[in-house]
Amino acid sequence: MKKNVLIIGAGGVAQVVAHKCAQHNDILGDLHIASRTRAKCDAIIASVHAKGAMKGQGTFEAHAVDAMDTAAVADLIRKTGAQIVINVGSSFVNMTVLAACIETGAAYMDTAIHEDPEKICEAPPWYGNYEWKRRAACEAAGVTAILGVGFDPGVVNAYARLAEDEFLDTIESIDIVDINAGSHGRWFATNFDPEINFREFTGTVYSWQQGAWQANKMFEVGKEWDLPVVGKQKAYMTGHDEVHSLSARYSHADVRFWMGFGDHYINVFTVLKNLGLLSEQPVKTAEGQEVIPLKVVKAVLPDPASLAPDYEGKTCIGDVIKGTKGGKPAEVFIYNVADHKEAYAEVGSQGISYTAGVPPVAAAILIAQGIWDVGTMVNVEELPPRPFLERLGEMGLPSRVIDTRGTDRAI
Amino acid sequence: MKKNVLIIGAGGVAQVVAHKCAQHNDILGDLHIASRTRAKCDAIIASVHAKGAMKGQGTFEAHAVDAMDTAAVADLIRKTGAQIVINVGSSFVNMTVLAACIETGAAYMDTAIHEDPEKICEAPPWYGNYEWKRRAACEAAGVTAILGVGFDPGVVNAYARLAEDEFLDTIESIDIVDINAGSHGRWFATNFDPEINFREFTGTVYSWQQGAWQANKMFEVGKEWDLPVVGKQKAYMTGHDEVHSLSARYSHADVRFWMGFGDHYINVFTVLKNLGLLSEQPVKTAEGQEVIPLKVVKAVLPDPASLAPDYEGKTCIGDVIKGTKGGKPAEVFIYNVADHKEAYAEVGSQGISYTAGVPPVAAAILIAQGIWDVGTMVNVEELPPRPFLERLGEMGLPSRVIDTRGTDRAI
Numbered sequence: 001m002k003k004n005v006l007i008i009g010a011g012g013v014a015q016v017v018a019h020k021c022a023q024h025n026d027i028l029g030d031l032h033i034a035s036r037t038r039a040k041c042d043a044i045i046a047s048v049h050a051k052g053a054m055k056g057q058g059t060f061e062a063h064a065v066d067a068m069d070t071a072a073v074a075d076l077i078r079k080t081g082a083q084i085v086i087n088v089g090s091s092f093v094n095m096t097v098l099a100a101c102i103e104t105g106a107a108y109m110d111t112a113i114h115e116d117p118e119k120i121c122e123a124p125p126w127y128g129n130y131e132w133k134r135r136a137a138c139e140a141a142g143v144t145a146i147l148g149v150g151f152d153p154g155v156v157n158a159y160a161r162l163a164e165d166e167f168l169d170t171i172e173s174i175d176i177v178d179i180n181a182g183s184h185g186r187w188f189a190t191n192f193d194p195e196i197n198f199r200e201f202t203g204t205v206y207s208w209q210q211g212a213w214q215a216n217k218m219f220e221v222g223k224e225w226d227l228p229v230v231g232k233q234k235a236y237m238t239g240h241d242e243v244h245s246l247s248a249r250y251s252h253a254d255v256r257f258w259m260g261f262g263d264h265y266i267n268v269f270t271v272l273k274n275l276g277l278l279s280e281q282p283v284k285t286a287e288g289q290e291v292i293p294l295k296v297v298k299a300v301l302p303d304p305a306s307l308a309p310d311y312e313g314k315t316c317i318g319d320v321i322k323g324t325k326g327g328k329p330a331e332v333f334i335y336n337v338a339d340h341k342e343a344y345a346e347v348g349s350q351g352i353s354y355t356a357g358v359p360p361v362a363a364a365i366l367i368a369q370g371i372w373d374v375g376t377m378v379n380v381e382e383l384p385p386r387p388f389l390e391r392l393g394e395m396g397l398p399s400r401v402i403d404t405r406g407t408d409r410a411i
Numbered sequence: 412m413k414k415n416v417l418i419i420g421a422g423g424v425a426q427v428v429a430h431k432c433a434q435h436n437d438i439l440g441d442l443h444i445a446s447r448t449r450a451k452c453d454a455i456i457a458s459v460h461a462k463g464a465m466k467g468q469g470t471f472e473a474h475a476v477d478a479m480d481t482a483a484v485a486d487l488i489r490k491t492g493a494q495i496v497i498n499v500g501s502s503f504v505n506m507t508v509l510a511a512c513i514e515t516g517a518a519y520m521d522t523a524i525h526e527d528p529e530k531i532c533e534a535p536p537w538y539g540n541y542e543w544k545r546r547a548a549c550e551a552a553g554v555t556a557i558l559g560v561g562f563d564p565g566v567v568n569a570y571a572r573l574a575e576d577e578f579l580d581t582i583e584s585i586d587i588v589d590i591n592a593g594s595h596g597r598w599f600a601t602n603f604d605p606e607i608n609f610r611e612f613t614g615t616v617y618s619w620q621q622g623a624w625q626a627n628k629m630f631e632v633g634k635e636w637d638l639p640v641v642g643k644q645k646a647y648m649t650g651h652d653e654v655h656s657l658s659a660r661y662s663h664a665d666v667r668f669w670m671g672f673g674d675h676y677i678n679v680f681t682v683l684k685n686l687g688l689l690s691e692q693p694v695k696t697a698e699g700q701e702v703i704p705l706k707v708v709k710a711v712l713p714d715p716a717s718l719a720p721d722y723e724g725k726t727c728i729g730d731v732i733k734g735t736k737g738g739k740p741a742e743v744f745i746y747n748v749a750d751h752k753e754a755y756a757e758v759g760s761q762g763i764s765y766t767a768g769v770p771p772v773a774a775a776i777l778i779a780q781g782i783w784d785v786g787t788m789v790n791v792e793e794l795p796p797r798p799f800l801e802r803l804g805e806m807g808l809p810s811r812v813i814d815t816r817g818t819d820r821a822i
């Protein structure tokens with residue numbers, strides 16, 4: 001039984017995490033939020049109070065911290081008495097925050113894989129390059145570390161495990177499909193931090209097929225999917241975190257990730273990439289200034305948080321899982337549909353941030369209740385999925401399944 | 412009778428100017444070239460010698476100078492004894508170099524209008540904002556200053572004057588059409604300094620029609636032209652220097668400039684512009700670095716000079732001029748066709764730089780011979796066009812006309 005939560009980060013996902021923690025502070029205890037810029041944390045706490053989101057009387061405090069500094073994070077964990085750390089800061093801080101949790105015994109969660117700012121798309125499996133190297137240290141310290149517990153990765157990993165547990169005898173392929181059929185009304189914008197968003201697509205597209213890593217280029221492999229609510233949508237095979245853990249547990253299955261992109265996004269991305277403007281390597285201007293082009297692209301694009309008020313439409317994210325049932329070929333689609341406007345009304349964020357931010361709070365509740373407090377490092381598919389999916393349903397992210405008979409129903 | 416030439420600038424056009432001056436050093440005398448980076452001047456002189464371009468024994472020296480510093484330029488003019496200055500440096504240095512010429516009595520030439528780095532597309536007529544304000548000073552000092560004596564502006568201004576002198580009784584419209592039907596083989600590149608190239612297209616498109624300035628957006632007005640050699644080509648009404656002087660002399664005519672663009676160029680331009688990456692105003696990165704996006708775009712694009720070795724195909728630039736002859740409607744097209752590969756073989760530059768760089772050397776010869784040494788500030792249409800076009804024909808840029816009878820012939 002753990003309590004008191006420290007949120008690291010103050011972006012769009014942190015906003016959702018803060019609101020959802022506040023709605024469950026009777027279970028989670030004291031709440032704290034820390035980022036490099038304390039004012040951003042203050043603004044999030046102000047929005048929590050403006051919505052009257054705190055379920056009970058309680059603490060919600062803002063702090064400034066350099067999350068790249070393990071000692072500073074560890075000090076903050078001790079000072080706040082936080083036993084659960086939800087890291088939704090930049091993907092560059094995972095390892096320093098994890099180290100602070102191992103040092104202090106706090107439970108650790110994140111929603112995206114660690115990245116070295118100077119490297120794009122390292123060798124697969126990605127978790128093997130950083131996180132899994134600390135698995136033994138977590139085990140030795142009895143530290144619960146749940147990796148990648150956003151929506152994708154996160155909920156989609158639980159969907160795969162649910163198919164294994166309840167729907168299929170064998171699993172032959174897992175295709176994770178992420179469609180955002182919403183519209184933000186801007187000429188162009190990314191739904192997440194542009195730096196992280198573009199970095200996802202500039203490297204090799206790794207998929208796990210026929211028992212080995214396969215390499216493709218971005219936008220090389222496309223496929224039209226016909227999904228509930230959002231209808232027919234074109235999606236492209238994309239490198240993504242969850243492929244790098246699901247391929248370990250389901251090594252006999254093909255594991256692929258597909259993300260929906262409109263032609264406009266692809267065109268803008270292609271222009272920027274081919275010109276070299278998505279590079280994380282510095283260039284020198286004629287005046288001698290050293291500049292990282294990707295950081296300039298980020299500077300001119302809309303702040304993803306600013307999209308929320310005008311965002312309309314729905315997202316559909318789920319797993320198409322094929323295998324056998326009773327010796328016969330069988331297939332299920334387990335999925336969630338979320339609505340941008342509803343997310344904004346509830347927590348002041350758009351749907352993409354909402355689907356990423358609710359799951360780590362559900363996981364925090366399961367840790368607080370002892371259900372997921374496993375005392376070692378795990379990916380989400382290693383944990384019992386039912387309690388997680390049930391909490392998510394109560395918290396605003398209900399899951400459904402089109403089962404082996406083709407019936408579309410709540411799971 | 413003037414002699415000794417100082418070239419300001421060391422880019423692609425300066426390379427052509429240097430080679431062409433060397434080919435006529437018997438008339439032009441000592442040659443000097445100066446830019447911020449002396450090594451670039453040394454490289455140009457080395458290429459002149461490598462081609463054996465010097466017609467006679469003579470001086471060709473490299474210098475470092477900050478062309479924004481009038482006193483430094485004036486000192487260099489005095490030190491070198493140059494009586495003719497060909498300014499093919501950045502468009503930002505025209506006024507300081509002109510001031511040095513007025514101070515020392517040297518003749519001044521440039522090939523593009525002055526620009527303030529912090530302003531895009533000022534109020535028309537553009538020459539009125541900077542250059543023409545110094546006309547009285549040139550007159551008082553007896554200084555010859557020939558503005559915009561590249562191809563366009565420059566030769567196309569002489570074409571208009573030639574139509575007035577020889578082909579038409581009245582002029583009702585002048586449409587300057589600039590088509591580059593060549594291919595550099597890169598995914599994307601600009602033929603000139605990207606900063607100047609894009610600045611040309613981000614502002615309002617000014618044209619002179621029905622006796623007044625008309626404002627349009629870039630790529631708003633397009634038209635297919637059917638031209639000699641390059642065939643049918645789509646061109647768009649574009650803001651350009653020569654419209655701002657021809658509209659003064661031919662105030663009863665419509666004066667428009669059209670530049671050919673492929674769909675690929677327009678797409679890349681549109682993406683960069685809509686994202687804000689062509690802005691000359693600084694943005695701040697998340698890390699707090701102040702950066703001018705346009706300078707970063709320039710830094711990632713190919714150096715225009717690097718395109719020359721692979722450039723193939725031809726350019727066609729000319730004036731469609733309509734009016735009357737003997738009381739009847741009449742039309743002429745006066746034009747040049749240049750070849751990228753031939754330009755590279757002769758002077759190591761692509762055709763766009765070649766067409767811009769040969770004319771100021773022809774003008775320098777006319778000044779050295781006293782033919783164009785007018786002792787005041789002029790635009791090219793104010794000077795007798797025949798001697799200029801004849802020199803250009805001898806120097807590699809022959810002009811042709813499709814006359815009022817539809818006959819295509821050398822002028």
